[in-house]
Amino acid sequence: MNQHFDLVIIGGGCAGLSLAYQLSQFGENCPKTLIIEEREAYTNDRTWCFWDVKGPIHRDLAPFKWNTFSIKNNHMDFEYSCNETPYLMLPSDIFYKNTLNAINSNKKIQLLTGEKLVDKVIKRDAWHIPTSKFLATASNVVDTRPIKSMTKKDSLMWQSFVGYEVELDGALFVEDKLVLMDFDSNFKEGLAFIYCLPTSNSRALIEYTVFSEDLFTADQLTDRLLEKIEIYTQNKSYTIIRQEKGILPMGNNHIEQVDDPTYLFAGLFAGAARPSSGYAFQRIQTWSKDCAVELKNNRQLIKFKKDSxxxxxxxxxxxxxxxxxxxxxxxxxxxxxxxxxxxxxxxxxxxxxxxxxxxxxxxxxxxxxxxxxxxxxxxxxxxxxxxxxx
Ligand SMILES: Cc1cc2nc3c(=O)[nH]c(=O)nc-3n(C[C@H](O)[C@H](O)[C@H](O)COP(=O)(O)OP(=O)(O)OC[C@H]3O[C@@H](n4cnc5c(N)ncnc54)[C@H](O)[C@@H]3O)c2cc1C
Missing domain, CATH: 1.10.260 (434 Repressor (Amino-terminal Domain))
Known part of the structure; x- marks a missing residue:
């Protein structure tokens, strides 16, 4: 059985779902779209933070907001107010739920989870995308799969991190203040710091982050994280609710685009990551909104905008x-x-x-x-x- 689509999105993570979400807002005028996603189910696998600047997309979904932050190390502690531009946090389960609701309520969009391509994507009269259930053909393809294996040379620097969301029995954290950077001068192979986001007075996401030329796995950073959690929880007993980890490019060689305007690589390694921070969420949102409009109006794809x-x-x-x-x-x-x-x-x-x-x-x-x-x-x-x- 063959099925033809105006658009096939490979990878239903942040970029894939964001594009599909924007398309879903066009109702009947939404291009016929298929999303192919490897994972079986969506979980709360990450949190997206961004500054509340110029009405960021999905701002109203973010349940956590801070008006004060600190920058510190062992010897100093500077506190700043960010009342004008609060720092927001959107847990991914809320984002996934919201986008999946919108996608599922538009009949023009189909999401296949637990699905991988069974062969290469090739172009004949249209793109042929072989799934295990049927052969999909498409006029346009957006490919958001991350690069398979990252090596040091793929980016000038990397942001490696591991974080635990911890819960204590009693109140300890200052709820309305986040620690943006608490530098660890004992770490010599990069710039290392703790990032602590208290989501209540007894719960916080505490991350150990390294900016460096080398990539560090979560395992390599976990002991340091645990050491810092002891300090942040004042040696009280705590429960680990959730873990998140990542390695983000800072100044990467973007994936080389195919010489065909109907096939687009998108996402973290295709221009989404901001070089100086590795942040990508709002950049993905802006791109997906623009790309959805272009697809609806002209049936064409657009790349991530180049920075000035x-x-x-x-x-x-x-x-x-x-x-x-x-x-x-x-x-x-x-x-x-x-x-x-x-x-x-x-x-x-x-x-x-x-x-x-x-x-x-x-x-x-x-x-x-x-x-x-x-x-x-x-x-x-x-x-x-x-x-x-x-
Ligand atoms: C833990 C974590 C926290 C982050 N926090 C922030 C933050 O606070 N602020 C910020 O701006 N950015 C943040 N980022 C960076 C960035 O926003 C995210 O990495 C974002 O998810 C990137 O979107 P993406 O679509 O490129 O990749 P992903 O969201 O990873 O999506 C890629 C999708 O492709 C699927 N896939 C992979 N292979 C296949 C295949 N063969 N077939 C089908 N599907 C496949 C994957 O299952 C996945 O769903 C964070 C990243 C991580 C990992």
Whole structure:
């Protein structure tokens, strides 16, 4: 049995479901879409955080919000108010439930879970996508599968992390304050810090994160995480409710697109990850909204937007500095928040900063450190095949 679709989405994770969700909003005018997803069921496998800047998409779904955050290490603790741009957290189970409800209520969209491609995707008159149930053919394909095995050379730097959501018997955490970065100066192979998001006075997601040239597995970071959890829970007994982990590219070689506008790679390794943070959620939302409109109106796909040349250079210069000297990273973040208002930093981290805000960020950072990294940045630009061009 063959079935033809206007669009087949391979991989129903954040990017695949976000695109399908946006398409589902067109009702009857939604292109006939098939999503092929490997996993059998959706679980609360991650949390997405973003700043409340310029009405982020799915903002109203986010049940957790903080107006204060701290940047600290063993010797100092700076507290900042982010009232104007609160920090939001959206657990993935809420996102999956909301998007799946919308997708399932649109008859034009079909989701196949527990399904993998049984052979290569090839193009004849249309794309042929062989599933175990039937042969799907499609006019357009969006492929959001992550790259199979990540190696050091696939990205200038990596963000590796592991986190536990822990629950205590009694109240301990300060609910309305998150720890954005608590630097661990004992870690020498990268810039390491604890990220702590209290979701109640007895529950928190505590993560150990490393920005480094090498990739670290969750197993390699777990002992350090447990050590820090002891400190954060003041040696009280706790229960681990949930675990999350990841390795995100920071300045990656994007997957090379196929030379055919009807096949698009999308998602984390196809331009979604912001180089200086690895964050991708809101970038995926913006792309999926734009791509859905283009598909509905012109039956065409659109790639992730390239960042402005200035933002790209700032991000890559930051990565180059940290890569060269990870320990200086803590100083950079302290200086940044000391000299620059939170709104400007949040706008910058959310891809919404003006030229003047970018200048403000540059002016707040240690000039010599950044200037001396420019030659190395130019060398790595060559190694990455010019992928940092605007
Ligand atoms: C634990 C974690 C926390 C994160 N937190 C944040 C955050 O706070 N803020 C932020 O902006 N970003 C965050 N990110 C980064 C980014 O937003 C996520 O990685 C996001 O899920 C990327 O979306 P994606 O669609 O590219 O990949 P995924 O969401 O991983 O989706 C890929 C999908 O493809 C499926 N798949 C794989 N192989 C096949 C196959 N052969 N056939 C069919 N399907 C297949 C997978 O099962 C998966 O569902 C986080 C990432 C992780 C891992």
């Amino acid at each position: 040349w200035m933002q790209t250079w700032m991000d890559f210069l930051f990565i180059t500095v940290i890569k060269k000297n990870p320990i200086i990273g803590a100083k950079i973040f302290v200086e940044l928040f000391k000299n620059c208002d939170v709104r400007t930093v949040a706008d910058f981290m959310s891809d919404h900063s003006s030229f003047w805000q970018k200048l403000k960020i540059i002016a707040s950072l240690p000039a010599l450190t950044f200037l001396s990294a420019i030659p190395e940045l130019i060398r790595s630009k060559r190694r990455l095949g010019g992928s940092i061009d605007a």
